[in-house]
Amino acid sequence: MPLSDYQEGFLDDLLSGTSSIEDAIAPAFKHRLNIYRNNVNVGLKSYLADVFPAVKALVGDAFFNSFCQRFLTSHPPHSGDLHRYGEPFADALASFPALAEQAFVDDVARLEWAYHRAYYAPDGTPLVMPDDPNHLLTQHASLHPSVALIQSPYPIDELWRQSRPDHKGEFTVRLEDGASSLLVLRTISGVTVQRLEPAALHCLRSIEGGLAFGPAIESAMALEGAEQLTPFLSHCFNQRLFCQPE
Amino acid sequence: MNQAGIGLRAPYVQPLLEHMPALGFLEAHSENYFGDGPARRQLLTLAKHYPISLHGVGLSLGRADGLDPEHLQHLKALVDEVRPVLVSEHLAWSGYRHRHVPDLLPVPYTIEALQVFCDHVERMQEALDRAILVENPSNYLAFQRIDMDEADFLNELARRTGCRILLDVNNLYVSSQNIGLNAHDYLDRLKGDYVGQFHLAGFVEQVRDEDRVLIDSHNQPVAEKVWDLYLECLRRFGRRPTLIEWDSDFPSLDTLVNQADQATRWMREEVADAVV
Numbered sequence: 001m002p003l004s005d006y007q008e009g010f011l012d013d014l015l016s017g018t019s020s021i022e023d024a025i026a027p028a029f030k031h032r033l034n035i036y037r038n039n040v041n042v043g044l045k046s047y048l049a050d051v052f053p054a055v056k057a058l059v060g061d062a063f064f065n066s067f068c069q070r071f072l073t074s075h076p077p078h079s080g081d082l083h084r085y086g087e088p089f090a091d092a093l094a095s096f097p098a099l100a101e102q103a104f105v106d107d108v109a110r111l112e113w114a115y116h117r118a119y120y121a122p123d124g125t126p127l128v129m130p131d132d133p134n135h136l137l138t139q140h141a142s143l144h145p146s147v148a149l150i151q152s153p154y155p156i157d158e159l160w161r162q163s164r165p166d167h168k169g170e171f172t173v174r175l176e177d178g179a180s181s182l183l184v185l186r187t188i189s190g191v192t193v194q195r196l197e198p199a200a201l202h203c204l205r206s207i208e209g210g211l212a213f214g215p216a217i218e219s220a221m222a223l224e225g226a227e228q229l230t231p232f233l234s235h236c237f238n239q240r241l242f243c244q245p246e
Numbered sequence: 247m248n249q250a251g252i253g254l255r256a257p258y259v260q261p262l263l264e265h266m267p268a269l270g271f272l273e274a275h276s277e278n279y280f281g282d283g284p285a286r287r288q289l290l291t292l293a294k295h296y297p298i299s300l301h302g303v304g305l306s307l308g309r310a311d312g313l314d315p316e317h318l319q320h321l322k323a324l325v326d327e328v329r330p331v332l333v334s335e336h337l338a339w340s341g342y343r344h345r346h347v348p349d350l351l352p353v354p355y356t357i358e359a360l361q362v363f364c365d366h367v368e369r370m371q372e373a374l375d376r377a378i379l380v381e382n383p384s385n386y387l388a389f390q391r392i393d394m395d396e397a398d399f400l401n402e403l404a405r406r407t408g409c410r411i412l413l414d415v416n417n418l419y420v421s422s423q424n425i426g427l428n429a430h431d432y433l434d435r436l437k438g439d440y441v442g443q444f445h446l447a448g449f450v451e452q453v454r455d456e457d458r459v460l461i462d463s464h465n466q467p468v469a470e471k472v473w474d475l476y477l478e479c480l481r482r483f484g485r486r487p488t489l490i491e492w493d494s495d496f497p498s499l500d501t502l503v504n505q506a507d508q509a510t511r512w513m514r515e516e517v518a519d520a521v522v
Contacts, residue, residue: 003354006354007310008343015345015347029387029388032387032459035459036352043348044348076346077347078345079316080277081277082304083278119283120280
């Protein structure tokens with residue numbers, strides 16, 4: 001059997017159970033393929049459980065396990081860097097009919113994915129706040145590579161916090177608590193999840209979209225939380241959120 | 247290098263920085279340090295105090311198609327920044343075309359596979375601009391058809407590419423028990439000049455349907471039989487950088503350092519003339 005056929009067949013076997021390469025294995029050892037099947041299955045599921053602990057808690061162990069089983073087949077890992085595996089998990093949850101009534105789950109998955117990737121993101125080159133505030137108004141910036149801006153009709157930051165295994169208290173979050181806009185950012189002290197007012201979110205999106213600070217601030221002035229924009233932007237500079245424009 | 251090292255895993259970072267035990271080197275899994283996160287910064291901090299060895303688990307040297315250029319690029323950036331004393335990968339594969347699994351899968355030792363490994367080791371050495379080491383796997387099964395055995399395959403790979411062999415003594419012991427490979431004969435035929443590093447680790451025994459298999463689990467102390475085989479390696483080949491690997495069910499740092507100390511004592515006492 002050519003090496004390419006053997007490898008294709010082995011991956012089919014491991015990820016979808018649809019083919020087997022038993023013919024290539026010496027008869028006395030065919031059953032030992034189970035060791036690899038088990039390693040890969042357990043390894044990938046425990047990785048997904050590490051990346052998506054809140055999703056797992058929200059849907060329950062049994063559901064999570066069987067969903068992961070499908071996911072491994074429909075979306076196998078593409079990279080030898082396992083930490084990059086899981087990006088389509090949220091979309092796969094969103095299109096899974098059994099979860100139609102729990103639409104918040106895929107938004108929590110989006111937050112967990114952003115939180116995971118922020119840890120591994122590259123460092124940007126931080127933008128220093130200009131001494132003369134007038135210079136800031138014409139300044140362009142990019143957002144730190146770890147940044148994700150996430151919006152949901154549900155309070156997913158609280159759902160996430162209270163579903164994580166390290167949460168000690170009661171589960172008090174209610175879906176009626178309403179929408180949330182979140183900033184995920186890796187700072188010096190670690191990955192943070194911060195809630196944003198509509199004005200702050202709009203301003204960050206405008207800067208990300210290429211507007212200079214002046215027009216970006218201007219475009220957010222009519223939105224809720226606009227009066228807090230100045231301290232918010234200074235807080236962002238302190239956290240090195242803004243980087244040199246690309 | 248006549249002092250053994252240990253595997254660098256997340257739970258040991260703080261204890262290492264606090265106590266700085268005497269160790270020959272720290273070996274890190276390369277893929278855990280791709281990107282610029284806090285883990286990378288910690289590795290760079292530790293690199294100021296210890297020599298670092300980078301051990302890859304995801305490049306898939308044995309893949310029948312080409313190496314992933316992006317993966318190689320990340321590795322190159324890491325190697326350039328960390329300046330490790332050793333860089334190693336496995337005699338195994340884990341990805342082909344668009345799919346990849348987190349396991350080291352077995353390769354049939356055929357002429358075709360040897361060519362694939364030679365091409366990929368050369369490609370990797372060219373990209374990193376240095377020689378690498380390639381580790382013998384834990385074998386759980388044997389193939390219907392091979393053209394040569396593992397010792398010959400590794401010798402030939404080293405001869406043709408200039409890479410060195412990372413001899414995992416635990417893997418050799420596990421393989422001898424699992425597929426009836428003769429470890430002494432294997433060591434007899436492996437060319438000493440090609441052996442560049444030793445790994446030591448623990449295994450667990452699994453019995454299913456009357457089939458006894460040793461699993462290379464890296465969650466136990468090094469077994470007596472593996473220490474014996476290590477001694478045989480030291481006497482045959484001389485000293486080489488030796489690593490104690492422990493990758494899950496982590497014990498205290500002291501336990502790991504004690505295992506490394508035992509390897510260090512043996513390196514110093516049992517080998518009269520240093521070969522390296």
